[in-house]
Amino acid sequence: MLTRKICFFFFFLIFICPVSSAENYALLVGINNYPDDISPLRYCVADVLSFRDELINLAGFKRDKILLMTDDTKGNMEPTHINIIMQLGLLAKQIQPPDTFIFYFSGHGIANEVGSFLLSSNSNIVTQDTLEMSAVPLDRVNKILSSLKAQQLLVVIDACRNNPEANRGIEDNFLTDNFSKGFQIHRRNLDNHQPRVSAIFYACNVGERAYEWPDKGHGVFSYYLLQGLKGEAANEKGEVTITDLADYTQNKVLNWAKTYRGKKQTPWLNLTGETRLVLVDKIKPRLLSNDGSSVTDPELEAWKIVKDSANILDFEDFLSVFPHGDLSDVARLKIKKLERVIKPQQVTKPLSQQIQAELDLARQRFNLAKKNNDTVAQVIYRQKEAQLLAKLRQVEAKEKLEQQRNWHNSRLRQPYRAGSQNQSDMVLIPAGPATLSFYLDKYEVTNAQYNRFVQETGHRKPYYWDDEYFNQPNQPVVGVSWYDASAYARWINKRLPSENEWEWAARGGLKNKQYPWGNQEPNTSRANYGRDVGKSSPVGSYPANGYGLYDMAGNVWEWCHDWFSLDRDGKVVRGGSWYSYTYSLSVENRNQLNPDSLDNFFGFRCASESN
Missing domain, CATH: 3.40.50.1460 (Rossmann fold)
Structure with missing residues (x-):
């Protein structure tokens, strides 16, 4: 023991x-x-x-x-x-x-x-x-x-x-x-x-x-x-x-x-x-003076970097580090001057995008300073990055639900293409705590459905298109990247579900339950998981959840619209797969993949607005 x-x-x-x-x-x-x-x-x-x-x-x-x-x-x-x-x-x-x-x-x-x-x-x-x-x-x-x-x-x-x-x-x-x-x-x-x-x-x-x-x-x-x-x-x-x-x-x-x-x-x-x-042994030390020896003035060195710039963000970066410095008033004056010049050309963007742009710029400048062994600039942009990242988390959390509402207000539903899925292939999901009502595909997108997309548009074939273990018409399409899945969804006038939408739909109307069917432990009669079958099953092979959605646990991971984190290095996938273990089947379990990834255990299903 x-x-x-x-x-x-x-x-x-x-x-x-x-x-x-x-x-x-x-x-x-x-x-x-x-x-x-x-x-x-x-x-x-x-x-x-x-x-x-x-x-x-x-x-x-x-x-x-x-x-x-x-x-x-x-x-x-x-x-x-x-x-x-x-x-x-x-x-x-x-x-x-x-x-x-x-x-x-x-x-x-x-x-x-x-x-x-x-x-x-x-x-x-x-x-x-x-x-x-x-x-x-x-x-x-x-x-x-x-x-x-x-x-x-x-x-x-x-x-x-x-x-x-x-x-x-x-x-x-x-x-x-x-x-x-x-x-x-x-x-x-x-x-x-x-x-x-x-x-x-x-x-x-x-x-x-x-x-x-x-x-x-x-x-x-x-x-x-x-x-x-x-x-x-x-x-x-x-x-x-x-x-x-x-x-x-x-x-x-x-x-x-x-x-x-x-x-x-x-x-x-x-x-x-x-x-x-x-x-x-090649990192420049911090600016410290424990013995009273002279140390380069960091504010003056930073001002030398930004003083000739025509970019407002450079001076905002400067003020974030030296808000009460000897040159702070000069920096604010420079900002006002630049605002008068560029204001007519400015286009309003969501606050999160503005902050993300500043964050990306701060990271680029930190990397450049690191490459040039510029310790002063590294200190400035490292502090700036930390401040912007904290601010971005707060703003994105507030904007997330509002973005979903904007989808409903800005997008008009178009008729489906000939031969494509229609609303009889989808389920109307009621509004939840963090979602409006929406339609979601009853089944994962199949090889037969994806084949029509490939034939009509000339889009590249899935990676496992010629593999008999994964290319049967009624199996979910696999070997497709997040970009491939998004392209298919646009072609059929749909979209990928948000992560909140996916989880709300997967619960099937149940509250505080671990799996789409409740709290009972998974077994091979409820889902395809744990490598028991050894490949994906035809869609709809296992019982539906309370909303009538099939394979919300197991079979293949499903791409969602969202980035996994603020680092934006992976897209969310949910639901687990035929290759996954029990914990991956939980409706709360999150995972991420590089959006370019191609493998045989993840696919997708589509969503659309209810109006």
Whole structure:
């Protein structure tokens, strides 16, 4: 019986001075979606993706040297226990003494009296036997990593932030002393090479847990770790060392946990070796003067950047940082002058679009300042970005329902094209707390319906058009991007449903229920899920919900109109699929995909106005 579960995020580092002929390798594993007996996680994939970006942007890693294993990768890169061990072993044979290697695992971890394990995408923790046969033993990882010839080795383990047992994901999962000692890498120094330096950086102390930060889309420790690497932990020489990074991260995480949770999370560092560990060495330091020496005037430097600009936003950025500075009155005068010139050409836009434009501009200018090593400009635009992002969240929340009302007031319903669906193929959904009444397709759009669109318009064929497992006329069309789905909807004088509309329709008139049929657990008589069928089913193969809508749980994920978050890096998909596990079928479960994605487990259905 599994008696001890652990949750930790530790940072194990062996790093020495870079070698000119060295190659940089990384294996990054992030798992959010687990089998039914293991609770899902939210930000593991986001953490490894962000870490990959910083390896490329800050550490000079080549993209083709970074192997990524997440919920979306397939084949040999699917994060099963066998694949993870195999990829580690293959890299161990490939890596040479001058090289650097990073292994990052973000997912669930578990420990009991037998041993400690990392849980892979196919792990089963029902019994001790199934655990040992389907998880990644920590001692196996230790053995492989101990055999590495690389001079520089970095291991990041995030395993995990909550209880891995199904339906207990909100419970604390504390770091145990035995698990923190279970990750032991013993590597001997090679002849003619410098001695190694080792550091273990834990996300929390023994008896604590690591928290997540939904507003940032990361674990708290991971978020501040990344911020520190980007320069927040830089010393006066512009270096980010492991000790500086630890001090910065510990202070930030400790304050966050106390402020937002009223609890304690204390990252801590265990460092051995004599060589200084410099993780990043090209970031310009902050403007600090602890010894009384002269420091460049940031306001004057900022004014030099914007003073000749013809863009009002530049001066607004300046005033947001120096509202009461010596040059603030001059900046306001400059704004009034520019307003008189450009006012006749201005076109009124929704406030959220105006803020988004300012935010995009601030991000562009921050990236440019970062490229030019301009510390003053980086400070200005980082602060500006934070202010605009907070403002944008508030405005978009207020505008969302109003946008839905505008659809009803501005769009006139047109007759459907010959041969297309009509209202008999749709269901009138009554108005809800966050929606007006609207029509929604009774079924997911089929291959037969999409084929008419392709034939009449010449639009590209779906990715799986020639695959007999997914191309039957009455199966839902798959292998279509969000843009493909939107094009079809416009052609048939419809649109994709908003996320609020989709969820309200999926509930079928039920309140506070987990699934379209109620709170009863899913089974194969209610939905196609869990890879039981192995492919999508013909639409309407399972019972309809209370509104008469079919396949609102399982079969294929369905594209929605909305962006998943303010970062606008993924479109919302809802409902789960034939490939998904139980939790994905919940009417409240959200997921996201790149709008260009093409795969065989998501499709769509259309909506239209009721007037």
